[in-house]
Amino acid sequence: MPNMRMDKNPMPVQDPEVRIHNVDEVATGYTAEMAIDEAKRCLSCKHKPCVAGCPVNIHIPEFIARVAEGDFEGAYEIISLTSSLPAICGRVCPQESQCEARCVRGIKGEPVSIGRLERFVADYMREKGETPAVKAEPNGHKVAVVGAGPAGLTAAGDLAKLGYEVTVFEALHTPGGVLMYGIPEFRLPKAIVAHEIDKLKDLGVEFVTNFVVGRASTIDEMMDDGYEAVFVGSGAGLPNFMNLPGEALNGVYSANEFLTRYNLMKAYDENSSTPIQHPTKTVVVGGGNVAMDAARCARRLGSEVHVVYRRSLEELPARKEEVEHAMEEGIIFDLLNNPVAVLGDENGHIKAVECIKMELGEPDESGRRRPVPVEGSNFIIDADCMIMAIGTSPNPLIRQTTPGLDVNRRGCLIVDENEMTTKDGVYAGGDAVTGAATVISAMGAGKKAAAAMHEYLSSKE
């Protein structure tokens, strides 16, 4: 008999007053009892609408049925058929617009908490100590992966399991991509990412860090060196700015810089040698996950934080849970506002942001109502820090150094339905192809590309 309670089992969280003084994970995770109880809310629908909402089509009712029986290992096996990073996706997927958006339990009441169950299962297995992966029989072929974000890591894992000798080339000193330098510890503990990377090493994947493809070696040179196919998962790391007057002032950061200092370079730790400003009042511009993360990091550095976003609450693109957590942490949302200038003091440091009020006009091509400035409504917010979180684009280095690699108008690599680029033997996926998107879609693209690369290399023999 299913559990017909209307709402999800709530996620245990750290108290907001406490957590703004630490970087420990905000959501602490279900216990086994909570997970089993929540799993029993699933109706095992025959037509499985939830599965179609998941970009990698995890066999959702099947794994949840195992959880309901207390067979967590069995649940993990089912998830692993289609997903490589469940501990991560269970934490960071925008479930409310994906799997859970389609769940029939959500019609009246709340959907089944698919993401939390996925996270529980993955955490359970990690804590229990999975049996180490066994290296596949080598098939004698060498492939390269550019970028160690979720797309690259997934492609590397799948290729290694097929027996390929895989080398991942990563520009930074640590693999993980946005999972390491962008998404903060309190939302995705770095130990979990490191664990996934260790699993790949067990599979025989080789990591070369500090290696910027395009400078240290081009893709053509890598292919001359014997890599028979290359997967490009270089992400979309180039920060956009608004070209406002005063944007070059000190105290104005791109979200990437602020988050890199805070996360990757551990500036939250007093002993870290990486400087970061400890602002008193911060304006974060934008409304996505990146804006929420930057706002919450600034909050943890002791700042009052205002999120300035040009549309209204309904259009905020961030995960619902992050917005709720941000609000609980005392972050102030100044909606329907847009910055027009940054004002500085005599030392070249920001002292205020000039904004203009916006109203929603006719819908634009995205279907959302277009924000239009209200003439003459300019006003000033005092601030000693401003963080621009208005999107990123693919870094141009790879396309500039790889003849034959075509990109679209936005600088994204063009691929066919098999994730093959316009250059023979070169595949791509993740944010480098789609522009800034999600972890799960990057992971899905890595999986698809790995399968296509295997087919390509097998047919060449």
Add this chain to the structure above:
Amino acid sequence: MFEITEKRILNPTVEEITVYAPNAAAKAKAGQFIILRTDEDGERIPFTIASADPEKGTVSVIYQIVGAGTRKLSALKQGDSLHDFAGPLGKPSEIEGENVVIIGGGVGCAIAWPTAKAFKQAGKNVTSIVGFRNKDLVILEDEFKDTSDAFYLMSDDGSAGQKGLVTAKLEELIQNGQKIDRVIAIGPLIMMKFVCELTKKYNIPTIVSMNPIMIDGTGMCGGCRLVVDGKMQFACVDGPDFDGHKVDFDAAMKRNRQYLDFEKHKYEEACNLLNKEVDA
């Protein structure tokens, strides 16, 4: 890990290390840089490639000890290893112009010298003007002499070479009618600014090497942004070389002082820590 295969003390605050880093050595060109970290929690420190030996797989950098990061680096000896060494990064310098004047100021000479060498190797006529505060700070004098057709050493107090600023020597050469197709200026921002003001007057194309505060060095953080010709540029990927007549130096100078208080504090901490280690 990247082993320090050689270490050379150039003056009380300037040192050269040669590091085994075959990937970087294979591709390094004049004007490019590397980013290193001494240890697992270290800062990412950018340095210009002073020379590279693809055969031995080594890269040399010359650095001045200015703060906590460089002090920790200086505590390492030959045979020790660096935790990270990424490169080459940035665009190589354009080796253009038949008659060039290369101006180096202070530790900027460490960056200017490989450029002078590259021009010389390309068969160009190279005049070098290098300036230091006093004779104790002079570095790379012999190296510059080897790679220059004419060499002028300047010091603020006259204790080495001629007394005066590099800009005075440059103006003298211009007024004496020396043919100059291009000036390359590398040193403190204030020096580059004045060189550019001078060469603008005489309409001589001038390239400067910009060294703003960087973290990733791959175009991901935007921390190294500069205003060039009114537009935003990222020094780590669009540079570090730029048309000096288009750079907003005043904005750049303010940005370089961003973390001064923090850096001072960390420097004192590093001194205390390292002194303790020395005592023990």
